[in-house]
Amino acid sequence: MTTTVPAEAPASAAGPDPITEPGIYDMDNDTYHSHRYALSSSGARKLIEFSPAHFRYEQDHPQPVKKVWDIGNAAHKLVLGNGPELQLVDYERWDTKVAKAEVAEARAAGAVPLKRAEYDAVHEMADALRRHPVASLLFDPEHGTAERSLFWRDQPTGVMRRARLDWLPNPRSGRLIIPDYKTCVSAHPEKLEKVINDLGYHQQDDTYRSGCHALGIADADAAFVFVCQEKTAPYVITVIEVNATARRIGAARNRRALETFARCTSTGYWPGYSDDVVPVALPPWAETRDTLEYL
Template structure:
C-alpha cells in the first residue's frame, strides 16, 4: 500500500470536536482526548494492524461503553497519578439490589468509578505499595511531574495527525529523562510480561510515545520510556520494565504500516475488512497431517 499524504481537514474517520492542527501538549480530560478520533492513537494503530480498517472504523464510530473490568485499573490510575475520575464507594454487600444498582448507575452517569468495599481497599493498598517502591515512587513523584497530558503532532511522511496521552510528564531535570506509564496486570513476573508486550502491543505504545516526545521536543534520543507494571492481587508486586531495542524496531515498523493504512483509507474513504480478494485457505497443519495419514 503506497503512502498517501493527508492534509489537515481531510475526511476524518469519525465525527468529533474541532480538529487540533497545531502540534503541542494539551491539558484536557480523558473523555475529550478520546473524542479526537481523527488523530491516530497507539491503540488505533494496533487495531488497524491486528484486525482490519473496517474494525477500526467501526470502533471509532461506536465507542465502547464503560466495562466493569476496567474499574480496578482506572481506580488505581486515579490514586497513583492523582488525577482522573472520582472513586465512589458503593458500600453494599450485594450489588444486585435495587438500591445498589441505582448508586452504581448514578456514579457512572456522573463519570465516577463505583467500587465495592473490597475493591476500594484494594486500590488504596496498591497505591500505598507503589509509594513505597524505590523506583516507582520516584517516577511518579508529584513534585517532579504532571499527570495525564495529551500530545498531538503530525507525522511527516503521511501528514496524519497523531495523538498520545502520557500517564506522567516528568519535569525537566538534569540527567536522563525517564517517562513512565502505569499498568495493572495479573502477573508482574518479567517472563509473563514478555507475552503481555506482544498481546497488548506495548512495543507499539513505546514507539508512539517516544515519537511524540521527540516531535514536541520533550525528550531526546537518550530518553527512556518504561512501564510500571503492578499486580492486582496481594502483595501487589511491581516490576518496572523497558522494552528492548529489537522490540522497539518492530513496534516502529508496525506503527509505520498502520499510519500508511490510515492515510490511504482516510484519503479514499474506504475502510476494508481483512481482504477484498478470494482468499485460499487450508486446514490447520495438525489437521492436514492427521487426515493425510488417515485418508491419503
C-alpha cells in the first residue's frame, strides 16, 4: 500500500505547492480543495453537466458556506470522528443581534453552528449509525482512518486526479469494502436511484475505485459502498453499491471529463456550451400543439 504522508496547509493565498507524487495524503479539507490543478469527482461532473466555463468560474470563485450544508457536515464529524468542531448556538431565534454574532464567530473559527434541535438530531444520527449492523462495522474506528486524500495521475491524459475518502479501511485479507457517508432526505433504495443520477454518485464510485486501484489500496474486486442516512427521525440507514452498468457509465463520463480537462488546461481556453451557432427547436409538446393549430 502507498504510504500516507502529511501535507502542509496553504502558506499563502496562492495555495500549497502542487502535489506531483501519487500518494495518500493527510491534509485538512481546505488544503485538499485548494489543489485545483488536480481533477476531482465533483469537478468532472461540473465539466460535462454544465461546461468548462462553468467549471473554471467555480474554481475561481469558491462557494461561500451555506446553512444547508451544516447538518451533513456535523453528521460527518460525529460519524467519522474528524472534521470541524460543532458549536451549539442555543437561542430560540437566530435573527437577533446576539445570535447572529455567535453564529458569525463560530463560522469564523471554522466551526459548524447548530440550533438545539439540529445539535440533538446529528447526535441521534450518529447513535443510530452505531447501532446499524453493517454501517457500524464499516466505520469502526479500530479498523480504519477518517478522511484521507488520494492523488494519482491518469495515464492516458497525464492529468493529476484527486479524491477524498471519508474512510480508509486498514489493510486486511479478503475483500476490502470502502464506505462513503451520505446524508439524504430518503434512504429508500428506489429514491436513491434518482439521487445517484442527480448527484453523480456513479462517477464518484469510479473515481474512488480508480484512485484506490492506482495507489494499491485495493484490488479490482474491492467494494465501494455508500452509507445513506436520512436526516429526520428515525434516521434510517441504507447501504448501497452502484451496479456494474452504472459504474461503466460513470467511468465513461469521467473519461470524457478528463479529456476535456486536459484539452482546456493545455490550451488555456474554457468554452461554454458551444462556440457555433446552435439551431434550437420548440419543445416537442409546443411543436405538436402549434402544428395542429397553425400549420
